[in-house]
Amino acid sequence: MAGSENVVAVLGTGIMSAAMARNLIEAGLKVRVWNRSREKAEPLEESGATVADSPQEAVEGVGFVITMLADAGAIAEVLDVDTLSRLAEDAVWLQMSTVGEGGNEGLAALAADAGVTYVDAPVLGTKAPAENGQLIVLASGPEEVRPRCALVFEPMASKVVWLGEAGAGSRLKLVVNNWITGLLGVLAETVALAEALDVDPARFLEAVEGGPLGVPYAQIKGKMMIEEDFPTSFSAKLARKDTGLVLEAAEKRGLHPLIAETVAKRFDEAIRAGHGEKDMAAIFEAVKLR
Numbered sequence: 001m002a003g004s005e006n007v008v009a010v011l012g013t014g015i016m017s018a019a020m021a022r023n024l025i026e027a028g029l030k031v032r033v034w035n036r037s038r039e040k041a042e043p044l045e046e047s048g049a050t051v052a053d054s055p056q057e058a059v060e061g062v063g064f065v066i067t068m069l070a071d072a073g074a075i076a077e078v079l080d081v082d083t084l085s086r087l088a089e090d091a092v093w094l095q096m097s098t099v100g101e102g103g104n105e106g107l108a109a110l111a112a113d114a115g116v117t118y119v120d121a122p123v124l125g126t127k128a129p130a131e132n133g134q135l136i137v138l139a140s141g142p143e144e145v146r147p148r149c150a151l152v153f154e155p156m157a158s159k160v161v162w163l164g165e166a167g168a169g170s171r172l173k174l175v176v177n178n179w180i181t182g183l184l185g186v187l188a189e190t191v192a193l194a195e196a197l198d199v200d201p202a203r204f205l206e207a208v209e210g211g212p213l214g215v216p217y218a219q220i221k222g223k224m225m226i227e228e229d230f231p232t233s234f235s236a237k238l239a240r241k242d243t244g245l246v247l248e249a250a251e252k253r254g255l256h257p258l259i260a261e262t263v264a265k266r267f268d269e270a271i272r273a274g275h276g277e278k279d280m281a282a283i284f285e286a287v288k289l290r
């Protein structure tokens with residue numbers, strides 16, 4: 001793999017992937033980016049990335065390819081066996097999007113068909129942690145490539161947790177996402193309840209701040225709900241996708257998580273009302289008094 005180790009292809013230049021690519025460039029890696037909508041990739045040229053015209057061109061001879069796209073369907077549209085066969089010998093595919101259990105299995109099978117080493121590595125953290133190189137990577141995959149992956153993970157992460165065989169990362173990500181979206185759903189209902197009871201919801205946030213009930217996440221998302229201003233760190237549309245992945249994994253094992261079901265319905269309602277591209281906190285729009 002002489003010379004290709006420090007060449008990284010980043011497929012996707014969305015909220016997360018653009019920030020991740022910038023941190024890789026700052027760490028001195030050679031980065032090629034590709035995005036379906038080319039104009040969203042072009043600003044990265046100024047930061048030092050090479051913008052490729054196709055996924056094939058992006059991955060030609062690279063030591064690592066990172067996928068950070070919306071979902072498993074998008075990745076399957078972008079990568080096939082032929083494209084993956086263009087990577088350098090011994091290259092590693094770091095699949096960092098949130099794709100759930102079934103999505104991960106399908107993509108791992110694609111990697112196996114192409115003879116490419118596959119690391120399942122979804123992340124915790126949103127836009128600001130991605131920009132600041134403070135993501136938490138939930139990595140799983142073959143032991144022999146783990147030391148090598150540090151080259152790519154270190155510039156983007158404050159912590160890398162290696163969990164076992166590929167798939168373990170995606171399973172833990174589902175668990176954390178259930179926690180996050182459940183919290184968001186109850187926060188939206190709590191802010192709406194405060195308003196309905198003629199209690200200033202800012203007083204609720206003040207009352208819990210700093211104590212054991214005062215989750216910092218509630219302060220961030222709660223303020224968005226109170227102001228009804230939802231600049232996107234993580235879109236409601238993709239949060240709905242993640243709730244669906246939680247439900248799929250839970251139901252496969254005979255669990256019927258009613259809170260996740262309700263949250264999914266609330267997201268559907270918010271998306272139908274035109275809030276899908278806004279931050280996930282816009283779930284509040286489906287909950288508040290009309």
Ligand SMILES: NC(=O)c1ccc[n+]([C@@H]2O[C@H](COP(=O)([O-])OP(=O)(O)OC[C@H]3O[C@@H](n4cnc5c(N)ncnc54)[C@H](OP(=O)(O)O)[C@@H]3O)[C@@H](O)[C@H]2O)c1
Nearest residue numbers: 012013014015016036037069070074097098125126233234
């Ligand atoms: N934002 C967060 O806080 C966060 C945190 C942890 C994990 N994640 C996960 O990270 C992944 C990316 O999230 P994000 O927030 O960065 O999303 P985003 O800003 O909406 O970006 C989505 C990316 O996927 C591409 N895409 C969508 N459908 C496609 C298709 N059919 N074919 C090719 N490309 C397609 C988009 O291309 P276009 O530009 O052409 O639309 C864009 O590059 C998701 O799996 C998400 O669940 C996000």
